[in-house]
Amino acid sequence: MSDYTPPLDELRFALKYVADLPAVAALPGFDALGDDLVDAILAEAGHFCAEVVAPTNKPADRQGTSVKDNAVVTAPVLDGVYAAYRGAGWPSLTGATAYGGQGLPHTLGFAVDEILQSANMAFSLLPMLTQGVITALGRFGSEQQKNLYLPRLISGEWAGTMNLTESQAGSDLGVVKTRAERDGEHYRLFGQKIFITWGDQSYTDNIVHLVLARTPDAPAGVKGISLFIVPKFLVNEAGEIGERNDVYPIGVEHKLGIHASPTCTMAYGDNVGAVGYLVGVENEGLRYMFAMMNHARLAVGLQGVSLAERACQHALDYARQRVQGGVAISQHPDVRRMLLTMQALTQAGRALTLASMHHFDHAVHAAAEGERTRHQQRVDLLTPLVKGWCTEIVNEVTSLAIQVHGGMGYIEETGVAQYYRDARIVSIYEGTNGIQALDLVGRKLLMNSGAHATELLADLQIIVSQCREAKLTAVAQQLERALGLCAEAVRDVLAKSSADPHHAGAVAFNLLMLMGTTAAGCYLVKGAAKAAELSLSEGDESGFYSRKIGIARIYAEQVLPRCHGYHEAVMAGAGSIMGVEL
Structure with missing residues (x-):
């Protein structure tokens, strides 16, 4: 047993009423997805992760x-866990049926992923990276590559990794030095990659590394990067395992957190060269890799929600048991403020993430091309908000969890410090939150003159109307103010960025936090408005609906006022930031 209880009621509610899973189920290919199947999948995922995975987290x-x-x-302590995970069929949940997958929506898959990540985030990184490889090969691999690799990746028989970073090439991938030399029908790769998550393990029969490298005559910069499949073991056309490829881990990093996830330095070609197979065409590798990275960024945002959920549970359990002044500290007003703020941020992050996956599934499965394009534009806009905002708030939530524990939170034996340590990486990897903010402003606002952001704010305004209809007047007023601040900030960025080359970069992070706080709040309140409706039609014997409404009020009172500060920082521009000498 463990101290983690999967939040099944919260997930069911968010899936149905925030992410509108019934609308996803109506898309082509999801005919069999009904409430009973969703409930069964969530219940079984909860049982497996609570009983098998969660107890491994601390050891x-x-x-x-x-x-x-x-x-x-x-x-x-992880011995046998992946085999049980694979044996239960979890790796194939959202995989394409053409390659042996179960073909279920990614919206539902993300709900299951939250449970796994809460149970043991370090372990969950192994299947998460594999999913990214599946995404990239599914979009850009040849038919031969798809037929060879996808069935084995989707089943979990093989795992996958992404290899971008080098010691001199972090966010600037244009200076990647790993080289790929043509050798007949394949290439041989030479170089080193660092920070490779789950770069090696013995749980799967093979590991499919996706590697960025340069061919000898490639142009300089990002336009000269190609993407290669480099398997740990060479395989024939039937997928039978052959000799070991010339790729090895030569070290693992000693990190602040996620200790159970091996973060490897990988050596390619120290002997005869690592055999690699080109994905797509030469010099298009960065574009291909971004397909993998964008899915991974959404998944990392979900990690923020997952760790926040477990920290909330841990802190609440402690606060209920810890007695000071003759009462449990969960009754002390300031402790209640912390606990309820933690819960509001966590539930808002969940709402934002699952709502984004609603658009992800529509972007893939909607029948009309125009609909797919529209939903993909929304996914593109929401991705930096999910990744950036959810991974910022988890640092706050896990810090508050320690604060609730007082001095005991600073002691490793209580376990809550691990969530704080594990959470610190999520605002860094898969593109730092500074990079997410630049992506939001540079690619998602300026490149379309703010049209996509304007459409999002208009759609969120509909939620405000729903909130008013549910008689949540004070909450609606706070949301409307926040949306107005977002609209004004977007207009200001559009107006000033062309004249000042530093403006967009200086204000980007605060704009991301402004829009993320507002969007997450809107999706949270969407659920609260529905809860108000259901409490009238069904009653509320358990108090679940009243808690949803109460958490929305907490968010409106304790979190949404932050938008004024973010807005003021955006409007201040780049002058002071660029004017002070460092």
Whole structure:
């Protein structure tokens, strides 16, 4: 047993009434998806993760990983967990049926992923990276590559990794030095990659590394990067495992958190060269890799929600048991402020993430091309908000969890410090939140003159109307103010960025936080408005609906006022930031 209880009621409610899963189920290919199936999948995922995965979280963190004889040694407590995960069929949940997957929506898949990530985030990174490889190969791989790799990746028989970063090439991938030399029908790769999550393990029969590298005659910069499949073991056309490829882990990082996830330095071609197979055409690798990265960025945003959920549970349990002044500290007003703020931020993050996946599924499965395009534009806009905002708030939530514990929170034995340590990476990897903010302003606002943001704000205004109809007047007023601040900030960025080359970069982060706080609040309140309606039609014996309404009020009173500060920082521009000498 563990101290984690999957929030099944919260997930069911958010899926049905915030992410509108019934509308997703009406898309082509999802005919069999009904409430009973959704409930069964969530219940079984909750049981598996609570009973099998969650108990490994703390001991795996202590045991960590190492490298011995050119192979990663994983935490012993995880032995057998991946085999059980694969045996239960979880890797194939959202995989394409053409390649052996179950073909269920990613919206539902993200709800299951939240449970797994809360149970053990370090372990969950292994299937998460595999999903990214599936996405990239599904979009850009050849038919031969799809037929060879996708069935085995989707089943979980093989795993996948993404290899971008080098010591001199972090956010600036234009200076990647790993080289790929043509050798007949394939290439041989030479170089090193760092920060490779789950770069090696013995749980799967093979590992499919997607690697960015340069061919000898490639142009300089980002226009000269190609993408290659480099398997750990070479395979024939039937997928039968052959000899070991010339790619090995030569070290793992000693990190602040996610200790059970091996973050590897990978050496390619130290002997005869690592055999690699080109994906698509040469010099288009960065575009292909972004397909993988964008899915991963949404998944990392979900990690923020998942860790926040577990921290909330841990802190609430402690506060109910800890007695000071003759009462449980959960009755002290300031502790209640912290606990309820944590819950409001977490539930808002969940609402934002699952609402985004609604558009993700429509972008893939909607029948009309225009509908697919419209939903993809919304996914593109929401991705930096999901990744950026959800990973910022988890640092706050896990910090508050420690604060609720007082001095005991600073002691590793209580376990809550692990969530704080694990959470710190999520605002850094898969593109720092500074990069997410630049993406929001540079690609998602300026490139379309703010049209997509204007459409989003108009759609969120509909939620304000629903809120008023539900008699949540004070909440609606706070949301309307926040939406007005967003609209004004967007107009200001559009007006000033062309004249000042530093303006967009200086205000981008605060704009991201303004829009993220507002959008997440709107989706949270969408659920509260529905809860108000259901409480009238169904009653509320359990108090679930009244809590949804109460959490929305907490968000409106304790979180939405932050929008004024973000707005003021955006309107201040770049002058002071660029004017002070460093």
